[in-house]
Amino acid sequence: MKPVINIKTISDINKFVQHKTKHPLVTIIDFSKMDEVMEDGIRISCDFYSVMFKNYCANNMRYGRQSYDFQEGSLVCIAPKQVVTMDNEIEKKEDMMGWGLFFHPDLLLGTSLGSKMKEYTFFSYETSEALHLSDKEKETLYDCIEKIETELQENIDHYSQTLIVSNIELLLNYCQRYYGRQFITRKGSNRTIVEKVADVLTNYFNSNELNKNGLPSVTYLAEKVNLSPNYLSDLLKKETGMNAKDTIHYYLIEEAKRILLGTNKSISEIAYELGFEYPQYFSKLFKQKTGNTPQEFRNLK
Template identity: 40%
Template structure:
């Protein structure tokens, strides 16, 4: 299996067979006539693809991307993505934006790039666009592309970065819409999360330690970022808050048994040290476990 290293925009363009108009950013339109080959792509640039057919299967980590026609997938530097041919649609068709992290140096977007968590979404998390959203997406890419075909001047970088930021902000809006329109799916994920959480506290916490958001995201086959946003959208509260609520509820249940000491309750819940449990309990109730017990 071939390894493809996309460390620069030049690398990205050469792989797609496109001319490089700017060393730090590129917009490409690809409609391959050659069959897609299995490979592993190592990203050193940011890349956002508007997939226009089911030309290949993508996987990041151990689970596949969920995408169809007119969906957006996003990758960030450091990510490794496996590409496999789709026998039913052997040719890829997509539009893509690629930009190097250096493009964002000393810009507000560079300082705030972490807010675009969809770059870390890993599985079953592609952005599915409506026809109107596709037009918006293409329209912003067209603005970037226009700048790339102009002679570079003192305004070029500022205008390109502004439009990249505009595109990312639209992606945030479209993801918010997707979280809302997938209400039934989201509800089932939250239901599964809470069931797994209760099960964990009952059977695993003492051995494996305190439950984490990352653990349940993985169990639901979602990245931590996507899972956290989904839970917050569906419940109005963070996944961490819900975990803490369940730990507190379970601790009160255990403390009602006079057979268990505070130290034993702490251990059953997965706390490494009893003082950590006491601090946690007091921060949420205003009382220590011992004080709550006699209240």
């Protein structure tokens, strides 16, 4: 396996693709104007955010464990410090189409977008969970890119950061909307995933896994259905109204109710059986989810 190339600054990535630096904290790269195709198997980690749109299917990328063949009109967003592997078939230069927006977290310091970035959970999706765009959606995003590019052509002044960041925020808000649309249009396959999640959690709570390994994590659940934790959580929220953590807690509380009403075990015994190190944490969660303490719920029967 090849070592990871860490690209620290916007100037570094511009040098990497032989692109002129117009602003130290943000750049837009037109992939059709790149002189060379990246080496096969190259592994890259950047210290900044990447939003990449590819309008062809020759290129293959891997992010984490997943691989993804870019279909026509697909967009992927990658957070800083994530490792991306380029698995390239040799491409003809004329086949390379698309754009990349790269911006450093320092650009967002002191802005409202800086405090909102954690809300854009798609930056932690796998590339296999890329956003597939309609022609109209492509045009809308490209309009944002053109506005940013126009601003990059200007001399940096007091208004530069505000105008660039506001257009990046607009682009990310559109991405959030389009992901919401994608969850809806893929409702059939999403329901299959919801059913898989139900099966995984039911089997987990019906086996001795709880005693051996404690409460299942969101990461564990995501791995079982071959999705990233954030994508799974957002999918479940759209389909069921509960994110991944809430879904795990739902099955936990249902199991707790079963034990409370079906046995004479003490609250502490039940808490330990359910994987809690401290019984008071179990009681607090149970009351939060049901409105009653475990003992109050038991007394209701």
